[in-house]
Amino acid sequence: MRELPAPATWDALVIGGGPAGLAAGMHLARAGRSTLLLERGELGGQARGIARIENYPGFPAGVTGARLMGLWAAQAERWGLQVRRGEALRIIRGHEGFTVRLGGGALRARAVLWCAGAGFRSLGVPGEKLFSGRGVWNTSDEAPSCAGRVVAVAGSGEAALQQAALLARRAGKVYLVTRGGALKGHRLLRARFLASGALWLPGFRVARLQGKGRLQAALLETVSGRREKLVLPLDALFVLAGKEARPAPAAWRRPPAGFFSAGDAACGIFRQVGVAGGDGLRAAMLCLRYLEAL
Ligand SMILES: Cc1cc2nc3c(=O)[nH]c(=O)nc-3n(C[C@H](O)[C@H](O)[C@H](O)COP(=O)(O)OP(=O)(O)OC[C@H]3O[C@@H](n4cnc5c(N)ncnc54)[C@H](O)[C@@H]3O)c2cc1C
Known part of the structure; x- marks a missing residue:
């Protein structure tokens, strides 16, 4: 033209x-x-x-x-x-x-x-800014291939469910970390997520991200009770905790x-x-x- x-x-x-x-x-x-x-x-x-x-x-x-x-x-x-x-x-x-x-x-x-x-809203936890673009992403189209990798998605809404189910097709292991005990997306997306093979960790929040030069692990803790801690070795974390x-x-x-x-x-x-x-x-x-x- x-x-x-x-x-x-x-x-x-x-x-x-x-x-x-x-x-x-x-x-x-x-x-x-x-x-x-x-x-x-x-x-x-x-x-x-x-x-x-x-x-x-x-x-x-x-x-x-x-x-x-x-x-x-x-x-x-x-x-x-x-x-x-x-x-x-x-x-x-x-x-x-x-x-x-x-x-x-x-x-x-x-x-x-x-x-x-x-x-995208950030989690506001130590290490998030440092590893942004080096293991911390919002969506999989910005990130390098996750084939065979261990990855996690933080968030419980539709975008998080969709992302976790999509990643589960290629990644070695996928975790979905949600603070609450319920998934918020609509029924079709919840069903797809539950059938995807991704592992759901309800009642946890990401407390800190760790690694040398790139993300290597996330420290999770329970949101209620005795603040139990869990270290999750990770290649990538997708933050989908709202916009x-x-x-x-x-x-x-x-x-x-x-x-x-x-x-x-x-x-x-x-x-x-x-x-x-x-x-x-x-x-x-x-x-x-x-x-x-x-
Ligand atoms: C993972 C994911 C899955 C989704 N799935 C679906 C789905 O299945 N179905 C559906 O209907 N919707 C889906 N959505 C939502 C949909 O993509 C958005 O609602 C839609 O793109 C919003 O359009 P927009 O034009 O308002 O904003 P955007 O698409 O965000 O576009 C805004 C543009 O503004 C540009 N920009 C920002 N600031 C400036 C600036 N200062 N100067 C110049 N340019 C600037 C940005 O670069 C961007 O290109 C999904 C979203 C995500 C993240």
């Missing part, structure tokens, strides 16, 4: 190229608004790394996140969405719109759509006119590809009204 010269001020700047940002950017570009999508990593966001999405409507046999997001990106670019690699470091509201500061330079836009997703919406890097107390947020960055506990995409469309429609009223 022919790239148009970049305007000095874009109608809309979409920050984040996951499902929410791609859907929002597609809608705005299709409506004829000059729209730039800024993404610091790869287009597709978290969804891109999902091995098989089974609950996105329209794909009876499921679809890989990479394929689905590739289709979304192609559709958005077909309608003229411009994409740029970069990280939004600061958003400033001026008299005539927004300035978004990047590592090298700044962009100007009449409206900003914050679609930056949610970050937190990523806040916009701005100084305002309340979002100003012309600023919209969508997807995991905005929609609380309903974190799904379809919800994020729909929310991106909703934010784009609100943004169009705003631009028309200017």
Whole structure:
């Protein structure tokens, strides 16, 4: 597609190229608004790394996140969405719109759509930061192959169950460490986890991570009773203990006119590809009204 010269001020700047940002950017570009999508990593966001999405409507046999997001990106670019690699470091509201500061330079836009997703919560235990990327990960698509390895997943929600069941196909041994005595995912995911061969350690928390240069063991302790301890030798630990919406890097107390947020960055506990995409469309429609009223 022919790239148009970049305007000095874009109608809309979409920050984040996951499902929410791609859907929002597609809608705005299709409506004829000059729209730039800024993404610091790869287009597709978290969804891109999902091995098989089974609950996105329209794909009876499921679809890989990479394929689905590739289709979304192609559709958005077909309608003229411009994409740029970069990280939004600061958003400033001026008299005539927004300035978004990047590592090298700044962009100007009449409206900003914050679609930056949610970050994984950390356990906050000693050794977690030290071994991050050296045995401590959030999802298996970021980690090297776990074939034949001993790994653990910390968390009890749907992502943790899904991850543990997926890892159990290849890893030598998989533990699921949950503080509570119950699994929180829905019935299908619980059944899959229980049939996967992964070992469940209920009532434990990760207290400390140990190793030399890379993760080698996790010290677990019981959450109630006499704080019994257990040392678990590990090659990898996947931390899936919840997520937190990523806040916009701005100084305002309340979002100003012309600023919209969508997807995991905005929609609380309903974190799904379809919800994020729909929310991106909703934010784009609100943004169009705003631009028309200017
Ligand atoms: C392991 C796992 C399994 C999942 N399984 C499913 C499933 O089976 N079905 C389902 O529907 N959903 C699933 N989800 C949830 C789904 O992936 C998310 O709800 C969805 O991707 C959220 O889309 P989003 O666009 O809001 O955010 P994201 O996908 O997180 O995209 C946000 C994007 O913003 C970028 N970004 C962040 N900050 C900046 C910045 N300052 N500047 C520039 N770019 C920035 C990020 O790099 C990222 O690409 C799963 C999630 C995980 C982690």
